[in-house]
Amino acid sequence: MLLCMAEQKRHKITEAAQILGVNPWTLRRKVYKDQIPYIKEETGRVYIPAWWVDQQVGEKPKPSDTRCAIYARESSSENKAAMESQVEGLTRYATAKGYRIVSITKEFASGLNDSRKKLHKLFANSEEFDLLLVENKDRLTRFGFKWFESLASFRIEVINSAENCTSDLREDLVAILTSLAARLYGQRRGRKKTQAAIKALEET
Known part of the structure; x- marks a missing residue:
């Protein structure tokens, strides 16, 4: 359900997903199938109206003992x-x-x-x-x-089952390579081996 671009509060899809406790792709599929209201800018960026999100969770959530x-x-x-x-x-x-x-x-x-x-x-x-x-x-x-x-x-x-960003995975991979190379070749030579491996990965 595409809404007009009137001045109204809205959330990015990722923000709405976090509030609702669902995967962002779940909302994107619902938008694609026109199952939920959404706002689409001329640039193509899609937002979820805040009033709809509030309806799903309740504007005033009940206090919890959790x-x-x-x-x-x-x-x-x-x-x-x-x-x-x-x-x-x-x-x-x-x-x-x-x-x-x-x-x-x-x-x-x-x-x-x-x-x-x-x-x-x-x-x-x-x-x-x-x-x-x-x-x-x-x-x-x-x-x-x-x-x-x-x-x-x-x-x-x-709150989000999607895989995390590539940069974080890359830094963890560098940490693993550095540790293994240091054990196999020593600190100094191991550092060079790690740098060579990273360069090779970036070129693939």
């Missing part, structure tokens, strides 16, 4: 804007669900790093929350998410 801890991770401190966007989306989602946010943890580290101090501290204080909210599975861990989920004393909720 204590929610938010964990956001980016691979590098250079991604501060992405970090703030991630936290904003998680906060908006938790609010829409009626969760009571008790803590927000931001951490800059690789998903392969199992010595993340802030994540360890969060787990050590797990009695303070009932639910851990993350954007993607790999925000919590690159591998072994099912182990985290089965061993944790709290519930883990992922």
Whole structure:
């Protein structure tokens, strides 16, 4: 249902998906099939009207006894804007669900790093929350998410099942190559081997 471009509040599809707790592609398919109202600019960019999103979740979500801890991770401190966007989306989602946010943890580290101090501290204080909210599975861990989920004393909720950005995967790959090359060839020679491997990957 295409709406006119009248002045009205709207959300990007990714924002609306975070609020509703669905995959962005679910909304895109509904837009394509004309199953939900949407606004389309002359540039082709599509938005979801805020009033429709509010109808789906309720403008005033019922208070919940669920204590929610938010964990956001980016691979590098250079991604501060992405970090703030991630936290904003998680906060908006938790609010829409009626969760009571008790803590927000931001951490800059690789998903392969199992010595993340802030994540360890969060787990050590797990009695303070009932639910851990993350954007993607790999925000919590690159591998072994099912182990985290089965061993944790709290519930883990992922708001977006889509794969994460290529740049983050690339940085994790570089970390793996650097570690392996250093063990095989030594620190100095290993660094050169890693740089050569990265260059070869970029050229393919």
